[in-house]
Amino acid sequence: MSTPVPGYDCTIDELMAVTFSRAMSNDTRAFNGAVSFIPVCGYLLARRTHAPELVWAASSIAVDADPEEIGDSTLSDSLWGRASMLSNSPFDFWSYAQGARYNTFAFRGAQMDACGNVNNTVIGPYESPKVRLPGGGGMADLGAMIPRIYLWSSTHDPRTFVERLDFRSGMGWGDGGDHRERMGMPGGPRLCITNLCVFDFEPASKRMRLASLHPGVTADQVQEATGFEIAMPDGDVPITARPTAEELHILRTEVDPTSARRREF
Amino acid sequence: MSKVTTLEEAAASVPDGATVAIGGLSMNSAPMALVRELARQQKKDLELVAIVAGMAVDWLVAGGCVRRVLSGLVSFEGLGLAPNFRAAVQSGRVAIEEYSEHLLICRLQAQSHNLPFMPTRAGLGTDVLGLHAASGAVREEKDGPTGEHYVACTRLPVDVALVHAHEADERGTTRVNPKLVWMDNEIVNAAARTVASVERVVDTEAFTSQPERTTYPRFMIDAVAPAPRGSYPCSCFPDYGHDSGFFTAYSQAARDPETFRRFFHEQVVGPDTWDDFLAANDVSTGAPA
Numbered sequence: 001m002s003t004p005v006p007g008y009d010c011t012i013d014e015l016m017a018v019t020f021s022r023a024m025s026n027d028t029r030a031f032n033g034a035v036s037f038i039p040v041c042g043y044l045l046a047r048r049t050h051a052p053e054l055v056w057a058a059s060s061i062a063v064d065a066d067p068e069e070i071g072d073s074t075l076s077d078s079l080w081g082r083a084s085m086l087s088n089s090p091f092d093f094w095s096y097a098q099g100a101r102y103n104t105f106a107f108r109g110a111q112m113d114a115c116g117n118v119n120n121t122v123i124g125p126y127e128s129p130k131v132r133l134p135g136g137g138g139m140a141d142l143g144a145m146i147p148r149i150y151l152w153s154s155t156h157d158p159r160t161f162v163e164r165l166d167f168r169s170g171m172g173w174g175d176g177g178d179h180r181e182r183m184g185m186p187g188g189p190r191l192c193i194t195n196l197c198v199f200d201f202e203p204a205s206k207r208m209r210l211a212s213l214h215p216g217v218t219a220d221q222v223q224e225a226t227g228f229e230i231a232m233p234d235g236d237v238p239i240t241a242r243p244t245a246e247e248l249h250i251l252r253t254e255v256d257p258t259s260a261r262r263r264e265f
Numbered sequence: 266m267s268k269v270t271t272l273e274e275a276a277a278s279v280p281d282g283a284t285v286a287i288g289g290l291s292m293n294s295a296p297m298a299l300v301r302e303l304a305r306q307q308k309k310d311l312e313l314v315a316i317v318a319g320m321a322v323d324w325l326v327a328g329g330c331v332r333r334v335l336s337g338l339v340s341f342e343g344l345g346l347a348p349n350f351r352a353a354v355q356s357g358r359v360a361i362e363e364y365s366e367h368l369l370i371c372r373l374q375a376q377s378h379n380l381p382f383m384p385t386r387a388g389l390g391t392d393v394l395g396l397h398a399a400s401g402a403v404r405e406e407k408d409g410p411t412g413e414h415y416v417a418c419t420r421l422p423v424d425v426a427l428v429h430a431h432e433a434d435e436r437g438t439t440r441v442n443p444k445l446v447w448m449d450n451e452i453v454n455a456a457a458r459t460v461a462s463v464e465r466v467v468d469t470e471a472f473t474s475q476p477e478r479t480t481y482p483r484f485m486i487d488a489v490a491p492a493p494r495g496s497y498p499c500s501c502f503p504d505y506g507h508d509s510g511f512f513t514a515y516s517q518a519a520r521d522p523e524t525f526r527r528f529f530h531e532q533v534v535g536p537d538t539w540d541d542f543l544a545a546n547d548v549s550t551g552a553p554a
Contacts, residue, residue, distance in 0.1 A: 034291060035343045061446045072509050073342050075291045077502040089290070089448040094367060098386060121363065126396070132354040132361075134340030134347075137317055140365030141387035169365075171390035183389055183414050263343050 002262050003195075006216040008242050012195050013261045015214060016152065017041035017251055018243035019193050020106075023150065024051050030104035031057040031093070033138055036074045037261045038152050038193075039106035044255040049247060057102070060093050060138075062086055070260035098145050100186055106150040107139045107170055111162045114207040114228040116151055116172025116189035117143075119165040126167055136169030143171035147187025154264045156194035158227040173206035195265075197222050198240055202231040209233055212240040267435040268489045272539055275460045275490040276302035279311075279425050282332075286314035286373075286452035287321045288428035291342055292507040294447055295321040295499045296429040298492035298539045299462050304328030305534050314423055315339065316369050316448060320499060320512065323347040327529055331359050335421075337366040344512045348519035363396050364388075368403050370451050371418035377454035382417035389414055426456035429496045430480065431504070433461055434469040437486035438479055445480050446502070453485055462492040464504065492539050497548055511546060 002011035010018075020042030024030070028051060030043050043056040044066070058065035059075045062083035071078030080086065087093055096102045109118025110133055118139065124130030143149065149172065153160055172189045174180055180188045192199040192208060196217045199208040209231035210219060219237055223230055243251075252259075276299060279285060285303075289295030300321045303311070308325075310332040315322050317338045325331050327349040339350045353359035364372075367387035375383040388394050389405065394416065397403045403418045428449045431442035439461050441449070453459045461481070466489065472479050495501070498511035518528035536542040543549075 034338075034340070037343075071506075072344070073292055073507065075342060076293060076500055076507060078506060080502075086444060086446050088444065088446050094370065098367075121392075126392075128357070129355055132346075132351045135336060135338040135363065136365050136391065136393060137338030138366040140337075140391045140393050141367035141385070143391070144386045144389040168390070168392040174390045179390070185386070185389065 002265065005214060008215055009245075010243055010248050012214070013038070013154075013265055014248060014251060015240065015243060016154070016193050016195065017045060017261055018247050019198060019240060020150065020152065021045040021049065021247070022241070023191055024054055024104070026051045026053045028104045028148070029055040029102050031060040031102055032074055033060065033107065034073075034075050035264065036106060037070065037264050038154070039150065040070060040074050040079070041251060041256050041261045045247060045251050048250050048254060057087060058083065060089070069258045070256050072260070072263065097142060100145065100147055103146065104148040104150070105142045105146040106152060107142070108152050109169060111160060111165050112151060112153060112192070113162060113165050115174060115176045116149070116192060116201065116208065117165060117168050117174065118151070118170040118172065119167045121167040121169045123166055139170035144183070144185050149187065149189040151189055151192035153192070153194045156196040156222070156225050158225060161225070162227040173201060176206040177204070196225060199230070205231065207231050210237050212238045214240045268437040268487065269435045269466055270488050270490055272298050272302045272462065272490045272492055275299060275462075275488050276306050278460070278488065279303060279308060281309040282311070283424040284312040284314060284422065286423045286426040286456055287318060288426065288447065288449035288452055289321065289496065289499060290317045290447045291319050291340070292512070293500045293502065294429055294449070294496055295319070296427040296462050296495065297321060297497055297499055298429075298495035299427045299460060299490065300324055301533060301539070301542060304330055314369070314421065314452065316366055316451070319347055320515070323349045324533060326350050326353045326359055328534065333360040333362060335362040335364060335369065337364045337369055341512050341516065344509060345516045348516060363393055364403070365391070365393055368393065368416065368418055369421075370448060372403065372421035373423070373451040373455040375418055376420040376422060377451070382419050384415040384417055386415060388416050421455060423452060423456040424458065426452040426459040427462070428453060428459065429462045429492070429501065431464045431501070432467045432471065433463045433486065433489040434467055434472060435489070436469060437483035437489055438469065438472045439463065439481040439486050439489070440472065440478060441480040443478070443503070450481070453481055458487045459485060460488045460490060461486050462490045462495040464493055464495060464501065466491050494543060494548060495539070497543065497546070
């Protein structure tokens with residue numbers, strides 16, 4: 001599924017990948033986990049455009065990987081082409097992560113709350129779940145370790161964006177306010193990029209705040225699709241910026257010629 | 266004395282009720298030939314330690330071999346949930362002891378380093394820690410002198426680790442080629458015994474000529490079971506990738522119990538030998554390129 005973005009010469013997966021890319025900078029040092037096609041596209045695109053020094057470790061293993069295409073797993077060696085180093089999970093990765101040498105990580109969950117915490121463990125009560133999901137994996141670890149956290153979702157609806165998680169698998173801004181600071185955790189979630197809009201986080205409460213609307217989407221529609229009350233910025237909400245022709249060309253022909261990014265839709 | 270044995274004998278050495286740690290990560294480098302043999306031998310009440318797992322756990326759950334799973338994640342990634350694991354946890358037939366990746370790694374490190382606990386920031390602020398409040402297996406603490414929050418991860422005893430590697434000699438010296446990238450060393454170092462399945466058995470000279478490329482010393486490996494393409498349907502970098510077709514067919518079969526019983530028999534546990542299993546799944550048994 002690739003929904004066209006009204007007025008933009010691209011589809012929603014492309015708008016999300018480009019928006020993610022633009023949030024990256026030259027000092028981004030990132031890695032990725034499972035089913036992370038949008039962030040992987042974003043890192044590769046940023047490195048080919050405005051952030052040539054960006055570091056990305058494919059599957060958290062293959063530093064500087066530059067795959068010819070993105071396969072059906074973002075944890076597998078199909079993503080490792082032309083890497084400068086295959087690092088090792090226990091010796092290298094966890095030290096780079098816990099020591100914040102890596103500074104950027106993106107995760108998503110079956111549920112996400114206003115403070116950017118995520119659930120990928122169970123739907124329903126933990127002891128008798130309606131759906132047993134995969135589990136938190138590394139997100140329970142990395143939420144507490146990594147200073148620049150990005151969230152994304154291709155399913156912006158009230159089932160995903162909930163007031164209260166059934167289980168907190170990964171730490172975003174926690175209970176909000178200064179919760180992370182009190183726990184000694186660096187930084188926190190910066191953006192949540194969805195198929196409807198972009199959220200940032202209100203500085204005091206650390207709750208999701210509308211940062212931009214994708215073309216054709218209204219603030220009311222976003223609120224309707226969100227299970228918690230969204231914070232609004234002062235003044236008008238901008239429209240999510242239009243991808244350039246160059247960004248779209250590079251994304252489509254160099255970064256992700258097989259459209260793996262659509263696997264998330 | 267040679268440590269080379271068969272998959273059948275290696276699996277037979279795993280007793281019912283054992284705590285078995287399974288190597289690999291998600292769709293990569295899991296010891297599937299050994300796991301299949303455990304399922305064939307209808308082991309009972311196993312406690313599985315699988316840091317980030319998928320098909321291996323699902324086979325053993327489908328085979329009725331599992332009492333409890335200690336894991337950070339069990340899935341088929343974008344190809345879906347692990348169907349038997351999901352159903353068994355939802356019905357309560359199999360217990361899950363919930364971890365994250367690094368909480369489990371730190372418990373294994375406390376065990377291998379023979380320390381009361383290993384500290385980490387992993388899991389802070391999540392609901393995972395509350396699930397361990399009664400047992401104290403992992404517990405949130407605050408360091409007195411610095412006031413820093415951390416999680417103390419206590420020892421995790423493991424009876425047997427199962428890992429897949431590229432080559433070993435008959436003394437048990439073992440190599441993951443070109444190097445280990447997953448966290449199999451964490452389970453090997455923590456386990457009382459380790460069984461390695463290998464793509465091929467080689468002469469000791471292959472190690473003594475390049476000792477800098479050895480992954481596990483012989484005193485850490487107790488048995489070596491040859492199994493070409495022994496991670497199938499998972500990958501064994503750089504020799505072969507995972508087989509998405511198997512994952513998809515398996516998931517589709519699991520939608521209907523009778524269809525799955527037939528699939529599991531014909532394409533997983535039924536074939537007598539590992540070679541027969543590969544043939545049943547149209548996998549070439551020739552040496553990898």
